[in-house]
Amino acid sequence: MPAPTVLDTLATLIRINSVNPAYHGGVPEEEIARYIEGFFAERSIRTWRQEVFPRRPNVIAAIPGRDSSRRLVFEAHMDTAPVEGMTIPPLEPRREGGRMYGRGSCDTKAGLAAMMEALASVAREGKQPPCEIWLAAAADEEFSYRGVVKLREGLTAAGAVVSEPTEMRLITATKGCVRFKVHTHGKAAHSSKPHLGVNAVSAMARVILAIEKYCGSLGGRSHPLLGAATCNIGLISGGTQINVVPENCTIEIDRRLLPGETPAGVVDEIRALVAQVPGVEARVDDPMLQDLPLETRRDERIVASAGAVLADMRLNAEPAGVPYGSDASKLAAVGIPSIVAGPGSIDQAHAAVEYVDCDQVEMAAEFYRRVMMAFD
Secondary structure, rough: OEEEEEEHHHHHHHHOOOOOOOOOOOOOOHHHHHHHHHHHHHOOOEEEEOOOEEOOEEEEEEEEEEEEEEEEEEEEOOOOOOOOOOOOOOOOOOOEEEEEOOOOOOOOHHHHHHHHHHHHHEEEEEEOOEEEEEEEEEEOOOOOOOHHHHHHHOOOOOOOEEOOOOOOEEEEEEEEEEEEEEEEEEEEEEOOOOOHEEEEHHHHHHHHHHHHHHHHHHHHOEEOOOOOOEEEEEEEEEOOOOOOOOEEEEEEEEEEEOOOOOOHHHHHHHHHHHHHOOOOOEEEEEOOEOOOOOEHHHHHHHHHHHHHHHHHHOOOOOOOOOOOOOOOHHHHHHOOOOEEEOOEEEEOOOOOEEEHHHHHHHHHHHHHHHHHHOOO
């Protein structure tokens, strides 16, 4: 029987339901964690768990390096987006036309499978890498990234490679994000006598116009790899029924941050802006989600090592940026120089027809293996 390939490993990962439990049909990462542990146990590679939530662990596999004082971390998440709306069988991997289909095939079980095979290959070759290598399969990236927050507790490392669908580009910059609510307050009254009330929806309309003007000004804030900062009002709710002057209205804002911006600073900008809208009583909440931007210097060792490997593989080695976030920014926040690189396109992540190009999965396994052996 031929030895399993990275595509076989990917197919097995797709078959295991690991939809994040925050979504309908989701399950704890326990089953996929057990499979990963078994994969490495068969290859005599040491693993251990970090409990994030009950039955929702991170799984870490490690092999020693020549320099035991240094560590290189490879990280990919186990959980996936929900399967509602998919037009293909989500948990039945199908290989066709050079692609592998199924939920998580792109985001990010392809990268996880490639990292698993890379670590197994290094161990099988019997040559110690320059430093200790960790592979961390993380829980809960798709909802609140508690897995990487647990992983980074007390963690020291000389570098980290995080898998996300980057089409094998070397990503050194990602946008951050802050999400928060803005409320306007009025006074309820019967709609036959609206002059006795204060319409919170009308007040919010004036707030929205001010925020839209602010959003338009963000084009003046730009980053060479990330472009402009952005802002989007994604949700609005207000009022109780049609014949009542609405007493309250709420909008929810998603603001993408550039390096140098902070979630607190952005929320303060909106507070100052809203305070200047005449005749409006409003409140801006503290963030309900915040994530810092990532900007890793070109002269960091992990960037140089990964770039050299990509160039040797005749792939694009020029550092690039993406507008979405990843676990890399959380590792960078504790002083670990981090990059993002993996197979697949973000356009297929979370899609109704999710797939990954098989040749990129095989390339990723070779890329990760080479970086493990080249990082000195």
